[in-house]
Amino acid sequence: MLDPRISIINERLAKIKRIIVVSSGKGGVGKSMIAATLALSLAGDGYKVGLFDLDFTGPSTHIILGVSKSVQPREEKGLVPPVVNGLEFMSLVYFVGDNPAPLRGADVSNALIELLAVTQWGALDYLIIDMPPGIGDAVLDLVRLVKQIEFLIITTPSLLAFEVIKKQMALLCELKLPIIGVVENMKMDKAQVIPQETRRLGLNYIGAVAFDQRVESSIGNPAKLLSTTLGHSMNEIKKALGGKVSCRCR
Amino acid sequence: MHEWALAEAVLASARQIAEQNQLKIVTEVTIRVGALQQVEPPILRFALSQMKEGIFKNSKFRILRAKSTLKCRICGNTWEFNHKKLDKTTSEAIHFIPEAAHSYIKCPKCSSPDFEIASGRGVWLEDIKGVQ
DSSP states (O other), X not given: OBOGGXXXXXXXXXXXXXXXXXXXXXXXXXXXXXXXXXXHHHHHTTOOEEEEEOOSSSOOHHHHHTOOTTOOOEESSSEEOOEETTEEEEETHHHHTTSOOOOOHHHHHHHHHHHHHHBOOOSEEEEEEEOOSSSSHHHHHHHHHOSSEEEEEEEOSOXXXXXXXXXXXXXXXXXXXXXXXXXEEEEOSOOOHHHHHHHHTTOOEEEEEEOOTHHHHTTTOHHHHHTSHHHHHHHHHHHHHTSOOBOOOO | OHXXXXXXXXXXXXXXXXXXXXXXXXXXXXXXXXXXXXXXXXXXXXXXXXXXOXXXXXXXXXXXXXXXXXXXXXXXXXXXXXXXXXXXHHHHHHHHOGGGHHHHOOOTTTOOSOEEEXXXXXXXXXXXXXXX
16 A cells, blocks of 8 residues: 555645745744745745645644635645735645644644645745744655755744754754754844854854844734834845855754 | 545556556556545546546556544544534545544544544555556
């Protein structure tokens, strides 16, 4: 018995120029906010962009984008993601609604494979993937199944976050996966610990996103989100997307 | 049609196996569809018939059904999935992503949502026959 879905995944993604995985070993660092804002910002520049929420047990990008509950994928030789705020947007929430999705590892893998196999993305310049925290099933499955992924790592200024993220980066480096760089989110001072530590690891420190109280009140309002410090910080990330991608750790 | 995407996956997968086994013609492909995903065999068969070409031009597609068994991880109860007990919206959600079942179904004995999809989840390629 063979699972046929695996064979079609890279064909489904073939028309996507770049797949950016927004990831962090630690939760609560702002992955979803950065993934959604980056996607919106790239779309605002005129790129064709998809946003794929793979945080099945804690999806939140639909809330950030203010996606209406009536929005659903269209059935056409698979599932065509609806366009929301200029983004082709896919999430498990279309199928589970507001209900909890208590999924164990094998279920996470199966749901991820199903969505990768049946989602009919159009031709995209960028697919931004919002990941669950950690280096568990979703990360390992993406690495196993998708050829052309690049990682954007998010941390906070806290060493608690960075120590976990160091483990994630060690794993990605061991697997020789491309890392665009590290973003230090919600920064409230001028401490140089994270930039120094990141560079010491041989990785690109993209920059800091200063803590901005307006971010919380811009949830559900993409235009307002893009006007926050977080929105303006996307310029540095977009610049890094155009730069050399590191896959070496010291 | 969601079945169309699954049919494409079946053919891509069968093509890989045929190449690995140096089959020049595929005579028969056996597919098993689990009850949980509620794939309609006539729709899947139609999609396959519309897409078959090259080594699959004269292939016969056998589509077999499998019951879906769910097993509670808390109390050990095992039960059979029955989509007729669900409303249309829930049924459709599970059709698209079978793991959505965890958001809607609970163990009939202890009400836990922590169950294993023990069998009959989705579409599987069971056998392929051909000529080298």
